[in-house]
Amino acid sequence: MSVPDLPTMCAALSDPTRWEILTRLGQGAMSASALARVLPVSRQAIGKHLEVLREVGLVESEQRGREVVYLVVGARLSSLARELDRIGRSWETRLLRIKQLAEQPDQDPPPRP
Amino acid sequence: MSVPDLPTMCAALSDPTRWEILTRLGQGAMSASALARVLPVSRQAIGKHLEVLREVGLVESEQRGREVVYLVVGARLSSLARELDRIGRSWETRLLRIKQLAEQPDQDPPPRP
DNA sequence: TCGATGTGCAACTAGACGATTGCACATCAC
DNA sequence: GTGATGTGCAATCGTCTAGTTGCACATCGA
Numbered sequence: 001m002s003v004p005d006l007p008t009m010c011a012a013l014s015d016p017t018r019w020e021i022l023t024r025l026g027q028g029a030m031s032a033s034a035l036a037r038v039l040p041v042s043r044q045a046i047g048k049h050l051e052v053l054r055e056v057g058l059v060e061s062e063q064r065g066r067e068v069v070y071l072v073v074g075a076r077l078s079s080l081a082r083e084l085d086r087i088g089r090s091w092e093t094r095l096l097r098i099k100q101l102a103e104q105p106d107q108d109p110p111p112r113p
Numbered sequence: 114m115s116v117p118d119l120p121t122m123c124a125a126l127s128d129p130t131r132w133e134i135l136t137r138l139g140q141g142a143m144s145a146s147a148l149a150r151v152l153p154v155s156r157q158a159i160g161k162h163l164e165v166l167r168e169v170g171l172v173e174s175e176q177r178g179r180e181v182v183y184l185v186v187g188a189r190l191s192s193l194a195r196e197l198d199r200i201g202r203s204w205e206t207r208l209l210r211i212k213q214l215a216e217q218p219d220q221d222p223p224p225r226p
Numbered sequence: 227t228c229g230a231t232g233t234g235c236a237a238c239t240a241g242a243c244g245a246t247t248g249c250a251c252a253t254c255a256c
Numbered sequence: 257g258t259g260a261t262g263t264g265c266a267a268t269c270g271t272c273t274a275g276t277t278g279c280a281c282a283t284c285g286a
Contacts, residue, residue, distance in 0.1 A: 007129045014124035015244080026204045028211060033262055045245050047264080066253045066262060074204030081198035084190055091139045091187030098141060128274080146232055158275050160233085179232060179283045 004056045009080050012056040017041060018049045025059060025072040032068065117169045122193050125169040130154060131162045138172060138185040145181065 004012075012018065021035060032050055036043035050070055053059040057076045062069050117125075125131065133152055137143060145163060149156035163183055166172040170189045175182050 005129075007127050007132055010123040011127035014120050014127045016118075016120045017244080019120055022204075026200075026207055028207075031262075041244085042246060043262085044247085044264090048244075068263075071208070072204050074201040074206075074208065077201030077204070078198050081194045081196075081201060083194075084197065085194035087139075088187040088190030088194060091135075091185050091190070093187075094139060094141075095184070095187065130274080144232075154274085155276065156232085157234090157277085161274075181233070 006080075006083065009056050012052050012058060015049070017045070018053060021046065021049055022053065022058065022072055025070055026074075029062070029069040029071045031064075031070070035070075119193075119196065122169050125165050125171060128162065130158070131166060134159065134162055135166065135171065135185055138183055139187075142175070142182040142184045144183070148183075 017039070020039060024030060024035060024038065032046045033043055035046045035050075039046065050059060050061070054061060054070075057073060059070045059072055062071065130152070134148060137148060137151065145156050145159045148159045148163075152159065163172060163174075167174060167183075170186060172183045172185055175184065
């Protein structure tokens with residue numbers, strides 16, 4: 001499975017129920033049925049959410065007897081965070097440079113295209 | 114305007130067209146019409162995307178003559194990244210602790226609730 | 227002044243998405 | 257064995273959303 005792009009990763013994190021699921025899994029591995037018992041949605045809905053999270057690598061599944069338990073992958077979220085931070089910083093520095101150029105317009109005028 | 118929650122922030126970042134818009138704005142301020150000229154969607158669609166991005170604080174608008182130009186707010190993305198990283202790390206450490214407990218089960222048994 | 231350009235608002239459409247119910251099948255415990 | 261529990265797949269439904277077109281109005285430049 002390849003690394004999902006940023007919009008896909010963010011789409012997986014754009015649903016409150018999925019955050020609820022991730023938070024529960026952050027406490028320890030759980031099955032879809034166990035999650036459905038503590039969350040106000042059906043097991044099938046939970047299953048679909050888990051599939052979305054699994055596709056982007058935010059959770060992993062593990063067969064335990066007849067149960068399938070899911071574990072959250074914290075490193076995945078951290079790597080996404082690093083990427084977002086890198087982009088945000090590049091925007092900040094770019095904006096800063098533009099502002100600095102605006103403050104000294106006669107020092108080094110940009111070439112006319 | 115209050116700080117949007119994580120799912121709302123991620124929802125704003127879950128659309129490829131919005132990432133395209135943010136990337137363009139990362140190069141410098143642009144108006145909705147200017148964006149519509151370089152992107153394969155209508156100006157109205159661009160306007161809706163900009164409204165979504167403005168609501169979560171990822172862009173700011175500025176009246177320049179008859180135009181309304183938009184600027185990307187890199188700091189907003191960076192703060193989101195910090196929050197995601199904090200959560201991801203907490204999941205990682207929790208998982209690590211569970212694994213360590215599993216390796217030495219007779220050393221310090223957890224109290225029964 | 228007048229055309230070109232930019233913006234705002236409204237109505238509409240097609241598709242994605244979250245959630246449900248129902249059923250079939252596997253597996254564990256007594 | 258038998259009931260209870262867990263999983264998988266399919267069909268369905270209502271809502272949200274990204275996109276469109278159309279029109280009215282404001283503003284800039286020649």
